Amino acid sequence: MLAGDALARVTAHGLGTRSAARLLVAPEGVVLARAGAADVLVPAADLRAVHDEPFQVGKVVPRRGLLVLDWSLGATLVSTAVHLRHAATRPDLEAAITALLPTTGPRS
Structure with missing residues (x-):
């Protein structure tokens, strides 16, 4: 979604496709390794924040909820939310x- 606009879904680079994913962190950035969709690399230089949200459009997860990455996609600030299957991996x-x-x- 566009950061700050919960109703604006980003579809560039296949980002609008929901899929199971693994989050992989490397010195180059964060890789969203997605099942059934192309992987997405968020370069480290484009990362802006990481935080928790209880919901995004179409996703509601109680307590600490979703792990959200805010990052720059060109000149546009976007947010990508991931529901972690194993809460113990969050910290x-x-x-x-x-x-x-x-x-x-x-x-x-």
């Missing part, structure tokens, strides 16, 4: 993705 994934976020100064 490590969030830490690994946070480590890739571009810095504009010292982190607090």
